[in-house]
Amino acid sequence: MTITIVGGGASGFMAAITAAETFPEARITILEKSRTVLNKVRISGGGRCNVTHKPHELRHFIKNYPRGEKLLRKLLPRFDADATVQWFEKKGVALKTEPDGRMFPTSDSSHTIIECLIKTARNLNIEIRTSMHVDSFEKTGDAFELKIVNGEPITTDRLLIATGGYPRAESFDWLEEHRHGIVPPLPSLFTFNTPDNYLLPLAGVAVKDAGVKIAGTKHEWRGPLLITHWGFSGPAVLKLSAWGARDLAEKDYHFTCRINWLPGMKEQDVRDFLLAEKTNTSKQQITSHARFGLPSRLWKAFAEKAEIADTLRWGDASHKVLNRMTELLTNSQFEVKGKTTFKEEFVTCGGIALADIDPETLQSRSLPGLFFAGEVMDVDGITGGFNFQNAWTTGYVVGKSIGL
Numbered sequence: 001m002t003i004t005i006v007g008g009g010a011s012g013f014m015a016a017i018t019a020a021e022t023f024p025e026a027r028i029t030i031l032e033k034s035r036t037v038l039n040k041v042r043i044s045g046g047g048r049c050n051v052t053h054k055p056h057e058l059r060h061f062i063k064n065y066p067r068g069e070k071l072l073r074k075l076l077p078r079f080d081a082d083a084t085v086q087w088f089e090k091k092g093v094a095l096k097t098e099p100d101g102r103m104f105p106t107s108d109s110s111h112t113i114i115e116c117l118i119k120t121a122r123n124l125n126i127e128i129r130t131s132m133h134v135d136s137f138e139k140t141g142d143a144f145e146l147k148i149v150n151g152e153p154i155t156t157d158r159l160l161i162a163t164g165g166y167p168r169a170e171s172f173d174w175l176e177e178h179r180h181g182i183v184p185p186l187p188s189l190f191t192f193n194t195p196d197n198y199l200l201p202l203a204g205v206a207v208k209d210a211g212v213k214i215a216g217t218k219h220e221w222r223g224p225l226l227i228t229h230w231g232f233s234g235p236a237v238l239k240l241s242a243w244g245a246r247d248l249a250e251k252d253y254h255f256t257c258r259i260n261w262l263p264g265m266k267e268q269d270v271r272d273f274l275l276a277e278k279t280n281t282s283k284q285q286i287t288s289h290a291r292f293g294l295p296s297r298l299w300k301a302f303a304e305k306a307e308i309a310d311t312l313r314w315g316d317a318s319h320k321v322l323n324r325m326t327e328l329l330t331n332s333q334f335e336v337k338g339k340t341t342f343k344e345e346f347v348t349c350g351g352i353a354l355a356d357i358d359p360e361t362l363q364s365r366s367l368p369g370l371f372f373a374g375e376v377m378d379v380d381g382i383t384g385g386f387n388f389q390n391a392w393t394t395g396y397v398v399g400k401s402i403g404l
Contacts, residue, residue: 001026003402004146004154006134007162008032010041010391011374011398013117015160018399020124026403030121031132031146031154033163038114040164044388045102049110051088052392053385054101055081064386066188066243067349068379072393074359079396081389091116100235102385136174139367158369158402162395165348165375172351175376179366181353183378188245188349189238192257193338194231198305203229205295211263212236215256215333219244222263227298230340232257239382241339245349253339259332262292271326275319282315292329302328347387351378361401362394373398 003019005012008030016028030037044050053064058076062069085095085103093116094106105112121128133149137159146154165185166172172182194200206226213220219240226234241248248255262270270292277291287310290299306324308317352372356365362377364370373394381387 001158001403002156003028003158003160004144004156005030005160005162006146007160007164007374007376008034008037008128008130009162009164009374010038010117010388011164011395012160012162013038013121014392014395015162015371015373015399015402016126017117017120017124018396019402020121020126020399022400023403027127028124029127029129029154029156031134031148032128032130033133035130037128037130038117041113041117041388042110044110045104047110048104048108049113050102050104050385050388051095051113052081052084052103052389054097054103055085064384065379065381065390066245068354068377068381068390071354071359071377071379072390075393075397076389078400079393081385083396084389084392087392088113088116091120100384134174136177139178139369142369144369158371160371160373160398160402161352161376162373162398163376165351165380167348169350175352178364178370180356180364183350183353185348185350186245186249187339187341187347188242188380189347189383190241190339190341191228191233192231192237192241192334192336193253193340194257194334194336196337197231197334199227199298199301200229200231202227202295202297202301205298206234207261207294207298209263210236211260212240213258213260214240214244214248215258217244217247219247225259231336232259232334233340235383242347242349242380242382248339253336255336257334257336259334260330261294261298261332262329265292265330267326267330270330271323274322274325277314278317278322279315282313284314285310286312286314286317347380348375349378349380351376354378361404362398363401371398371402 003026005016062072095103096106097103135147135149137144137146144156144159169184176182210225211222221236221240223236224234225236287300287303290296374391
């Protein structure tokens, strides 16, 4: 039996290795369009590779997938984050957990993961062919014939598509022609551009905990927030963009973003605290010391926005001024006009419609012998290692079933 995998990424390699270990008689080939394999692994996590996320209960883990939760509810019990950690440890790669739950190789280098996958594949006699652009394929009888750009056709018994997400719908044309529904692809992890933002001069300033909400929707998230040269980023914004991907696209990425810089406090408690400072620190200048643990530069920016002079003392602040400050601290509003995606690490929602895929084997319902794994399907996770876990899980499941 011959098995051909289109896509030399995380899911493709996991599928190839699992298939080789499960069906040792099969001849397995990975075809990669680029000159090198595992390119997304190489750049993930700033070159460290965020392999997965700290294992925890399934019902909590799957809540990190804006799309594909129902499918992964079935698949993760077969190969979850625990299994991923054990899989790499058996291959000699130890992982470590960071305070936020992200897991990286202890070497802090993505090359450790790349070398592990390539070495394991080669030890299993898996052929890795780069610069192989599959233009289209046809099924004749029980075999698939792949048309290669500037190359000879390839015939195979089983075919796995593990090409990752495509940013443009037309990139799915070669798959749609085989009666597979395509959910239009859209960016799923992106930052907010706020060109009129008075905080832009504070680029680089971060807060550990902020509540971010899209006005007029139910979408909100709480977590670390980073001020950038173009607007807002950080986990809170990236995760919010994932959950709101389709709604924000419909708005053409023009919307109002509301930020609560003190999500652990009620608005009235913030107001009461500021009023109490009139008495407790009456002679101290308001801008001289930041409150609530906020960065001093951010505190001063809020004070300036609230029209608080550098010389104004707490005891001289009017209730009107402190109400303005309360509003800025608990309900800042910014107009978002566009987005910025990470060109190399882009994640998309959309892809092959899950209704067209057998959830037990990830085989095409319309074309037996054809399988899908990874982000080419309409599955995507938030930042933090969840997209790679989708790759490992779906690759493993395909690898276990593709030779049957």
